[in-house]
Amino acid sequence: MVVARFDAGAGYVGRLDQGQDINAGFRNVCRENSIVCGWISASAYVRSPVIAKFSPDGTLVPTPLEGAHFLAGISGSVSLRDEQVDIRLHVSCTAPDSAVQIHGLLEGGEVLFCEFMITACGDVSLIRDGSAKFRPWVQLQAAGPSGTTRIEAAPPRPVPPAMHAAANDDEMSELNILEMRGGDYVDHPKFGVCRISGDPVEDKISIRLATGKQVDLSLGIMRVLEPKTMGGRRVFRLEIKRRGL
Secondary structure, three states: OOOOOOOOEEEEEEEOOOOEEHHHHHHHHHHHOOOOOEEEEEEEEEEEEEEEEEOOOOOEEEEEOOOEEEEEEEEEEEEEEOOEEEEEEEEEEEOOOOOOEEEEEEEEEEEEEEEEEEEEEOOEEEEEOOOOOOOOEEEEEEOOOOOOEEEOOOOOOOOOOOOOOOOOHHHHHHHHHHHOOOOOEEEEOOOEEEEEOOOOEOOEEEEEOOOOOEEEEEHHHEEEOOOEEEOOEEEEEEEEOOOOO
């Protein structure tokens, strides 16, 4: 069992911008407000949501849904996994052209409308195991003079320091690079919208142009902006860094 009491914290209410990916939007809210532990309640109208269902063996099976869907009751948690903010959004949704309810984790989708409340636990950090079947919380750290660390079903691991300030543009660009995956898209100022052929290696990616030609890009000279969902695809807009910045 892992149980933590928190005495300090804050509440946040707001809305996400239209056009952004809902999961990336919540991660940015948490990064910008130094939230590393908390609970999310939200309602949203989302285009092309992807809901991951638990299969009988405990693995997650992503299920993309076409069209726009109203998700009246989104609830989820904020914790840390591999030293990054981890968002898990639990939803129920009716599948198109049927009365079948889909229950699972919301893994993405384009925001058309989203209002939320986040309850942040200011003196607790919860660490999630990214390798276990259900990815449970396995470690907590309580702040204060009597703060302790308790481990459950996992060996000790270093707890990353809490984030105290909003990330600057370059830091946000680096965080967005970590979000990139093969199959996502970039909007390049010269080449336009192109598909990413594979996961980034350090700060380099390979993209396929509309002509079919393969081009390697160095993201070190670019600023990678927060992804937006367009037609069910995550698209990262790229900007060339101005000289001297």
